[in-house]
Amino acid sequence: QVQQMQVPVVSSTESWNFGGGVQSYFLFLRFLVVLNFVSFLLIAAFVIIPSIVFRSVGSNLANSTPEDCMEYNPNPQGLEVFYNYFLDLLSGTGFMEYSYLFYGYYNNTMVEDRNFSYNIPLAYLFTAVFYFAFCLICIIAMGTAARVAVATGGSAVGNYSMIVFTGWDFGCLGDRATRLKQKNIHYRLQVDLEEESRNKRAAALTLCQKIVLYSLRIFMGFVAFGLIIGAFYGIFEATNFSQGILGLIIEYLPSIVITAGNFMVPLLCDQIALVERYSPSTTIIVALLAVFLRLVSLGVILFTLWSQITCEGNTSSGDCELCCWETRVGQEMYKLTLFDFLINIAVLVLVEFPRMLVDNWSNKLAQWLGRQEFVVPSNVLGLVYGQTVVWTGALFCPLLPLINTIKFFILFYSKKITLFNNCRPALKTFRSTTSTFFFLVVLLFGWGLATVVMVYSLAIHPSMGCGPFRFFPTMWSIVPTSFYNLSKTTQEFLFFIGSQAFSIPLFALSVVMCYFIALASVYGKSVALLRAQLKLQEGCDKKFLVKQIEELSRQLQISKHNAGVQD
């Protein structure tokens, strides 16, 4: 299913149309779909399926709650209005809340037979830890691949005569292919020319102009900073406000504010970047920096939740703890994921599709609006943000990777459709080679944020009303507990793993791995070196030709001279 997703721009003639940046966006999206799907399989195999099996086998298995359990009754009795189901579906409450979707439903079942034992809490914890490690490995593996691409794929700027003299493919058949080819050449020329002219203009600025430009940049930086602070304050207020009061809009207020902030602030940042007159490649970095804004806004929502869960760090008073706060965090992440998806679809249906119709309907109106562009950076930001939300929520909502797989899958095809039907190549230039690397760096940052959240949640007191860890002082304490429950030989084995005899070979293995990774990057570097040499060679050739020409003209002069003498 996943394998069949063809990256649209890779295939045949289409790749000419939109350039490498769009292509790397789709490759990235496909990578995320696969990553999420594999993560889901992992979680399903070790947590969800065992839970379902044990639950259906019977309740006589060890499944107890502590005596001082706080009241946690997620299923209110009584008649449900139909639209409530809808609300529940959107916000993960009601019938959704107490299900396999969220942390709270999982039992602290520990099955122990003579030759079989399975400990759900332990499995839950290890799966989560392994999930994070797995994602990290995937990102890094892709990163090394991307680094090679950066070194080899870097197109030589300014090889204009090559593009112009040999760029045309005379085998192009049909109007469509011809137009695509023309667009591609146009795009390549424009990218190179734009970059060059920017560099020239920057070099030609006088001191006074430079001062004006830099002061403008600083001023705009302050404006952008103010906007970001404002957005954070909005999120903080909204998260506080939405507690306790029912109703879909209020439930969704944090998500709405985050999405609105994400929508508005980058747009304004774009305008600011335009005013500040950075070079195109810097503008892209500025745009990618906006992802940090998104991630930090996620951080703000987490901080607000944290202050509610732990009474602003004052854990001693147990009264203020939300009942089953893990489920609450899971719900919040579920809502963010769902809302992000709905917004994407809504933009597609309500903005991009009508604009396409306008384009087809009236030329004048379309000219006034301009055709839509597929802006790669902001689209990537959306993906990274979605993925970070999933990572953050995966501990509390084990089915989130599955939901995200479906979400990205649908997104892949809808983006493909809009790309081909509604968009034109972005006017803003975007080089694919440098972008792939940036995507991964940003993704790594999101991963880091999510890991901090996970490590922190492992270390604080889990809620007592629900979940697999209701007996334990912290989630992590399951590990030492079960360790000392193990048989003598197993304990010794584990100590052995921790000992030098095992850790030294492991270390050696990791050194070998690092060596291969380094090797890959060295290959990339050597290719770059060869490219540079090729350029040098070109200079030599030119010198040679000039010498030839000089010689020829001298001979010509000599023969003329001789002819003159003979006359």
Added chain:
Amino acid sequence: MGTTASQLGKDLLSEYQELTFLTKQEILLAHKRFTELLTKDEKDLPNTRVPMERILTLPELKSNPFRRRICHVFSTCEQKDGSLTFEDFLDLLSAFSDSATLEIKSHYAFRIFDFDDDGTLDSGDLEKLVNCLTGETDDTRLTVEEMRQLISNILEESDIDKDGTVNLSEFQHVISRSPDFVSSFKIVL
């Protein structure tokens, strides 16, 4: 050399094989396609010229932005109207065939790009060339400023003797470093 348009003589065929880079099958196919372009009474005449407009209905040339230039370059007509005889047509296919050498291909490419037929690519030629590459409509064309910059860059790169134009040897020098020129300068029926 009388060509009976309906049938290609055996010795003529082998002669064509000698003189072009085409194989027997390719020549026969070219002949078939060429006769399809002729009207009924033209079919009986030897050495008929097919006007350019009719040549350009071939799907292989129809959407090519250089189609008119190609016809003009390969036409042996005195009036320079771009009309082709069958032998001109074979010449064209031979130059664009798989087995033509880089030398020949680059020579013809130069002539195709030399819009004013003066033997060098000056800035006017380059502008027309770039317009063909990017498309002629207003929104696909480069702006005046971009065009000026591009042409000065091209001349900077390839005009070795700094006379303001690119001559054939300079052109061939650029072409020789492009690994895929031979495969992209190709038209196959």
